[in-house]
Amino acid sequence: MRLSTDPAGSRPAPGAGGFDGAVTGTVRDGALDLLLGGACVGCARPGRLLCPGCRDELPAAATPAWPTPVPAGLVEPWAAAVYEGTARAMVLGLKERGLLGLAGPLGSLLAAAVSCELPRGGRVVLVPVPSRPRTVRARGHDPTRAVTLRAARLLRRGGLDVGVASLLRLRAGVVDQAGLDAAQRAANLRGSMRLRALAVRRAGFERRPARLVVCDDVLTTGSTAREAQRALEVAGLDVVRVAVVAATPRRISPAGHPG
Numbered sequence: 149m150r151l152s153t154d155p156a157g158s159r160p161a162p163g164a165g166g167f168d169g170a171v172t173g174t175v176r177d178g179a180l181d182l183l184l185g186g187a188c189v190g191c192a193r194p195g196r197l198l199c200p201g202c203r204d205e206l207p208a209a210a211t212p213a214w215p216t217p218v219p220a221g222l223v224e225p226w227a228a229a230v231y232e233g234t235a236r237a238m239v240l241g242l243k244e245r246g247l248l249g250l251a252g253p254l255g256s257l258l259a260a261a262v263s264c265e266l267p268r269g270g271r272v273v274l275v276p277v278p279s280r281p282r283t284v285r286a287r288g289h290d291p292t293r294a295v296t297l298r299a300a301r302l303l304r305r306g307g308l309d310v311g312v313a314s315l316l317r318l319r320a321g322v323v324d325q326a327g328l329d330a331a332q333r334a335a336n337l338r339g340s341m342r343l344r345a346l347a348v349r350r351a352g353f354e355r356r357p358a359r360l361v362v363c364d365d366v367l368t369t370g371s372t373a374r375e376a377q378r379a380l381e382v383a384g385l386d387v388v389r390v391a392v393v394a395a396t397p398r399r400i401s402p403a404g405h406p407g
């Protein structure tokens with residue numbers, strides 16, 4: 149069977165059962181499920197990792213998403229989605245299940261968070277928050293970096309002068325954030341990131357200044373983003389915003405202001 153997205157190509161030969169296009173699509177997704185064991189992370193429909201219906205429902209724009217309380221000095225954080233439902237399933241699917249096919253749609257969400265209402269002009273450099281090296285080794289990939297790379301590619305296609313630089317690394321001794329409250333997270337993270345000097349040199353900011361955007365998958369308390377911002381600003385770099393795929397629901401403010 150030919151697995152094609154071209155309706156004409158996937159239409160069965162006359163006399164093969166008379167499927168129409170929609171049924172053929174269902175058969176195709178069913179076949180993909182059998183081949184790949186896949187199902188939509190949003191609605192569990194067999195087939196693609198993200199079905200067209202769930203994909204269409206994803207937000208196309210981003211909003212400011214201040215955490216409560218706001219870490220002192222945090223630049224404006226922007227999120228494309230609320231961390232629930234399909235967006236949450238996508239983040240976890242990539243991070244915990246290694247569903248690399250989700251990096252593209254997650255990249256679209258992050259691209260919206262980076263570019264929404266960002267004043268035009270000049271070079272923009274996306275800085276993914278660093279993951280623990282042990283976690284990256286165990287997963288075999290770095291989801292935050294992968295999504296950031298996809299976002300940059302999309303934004304370049306849209307005409308933005310944007311690159312990605314992994315300028316930060318974690319010091320040893322930082323424990324997993326899960327299960328920690330806001331104060332514990334802040335204490336765990338304070339001073340936890342440092343600049344990768346070689347990466348900073350390679351980025352060539354003296355020759356080509358840039359506005360930096362700290363990128364992460366999820367914003368919860370904001371302490372991770374704040375620490376990344378701190379580490380970059382110590383070197384005199386210009387951090388203009390934090391961009392995330394999704395922010396935890398109670399921290400989204402419809403008015404776009406802290407509180």
Ligand SMILES: [Zn+2]
Binds near residue numbers: 189190191201202
């Ligand atoms: Zn779906």
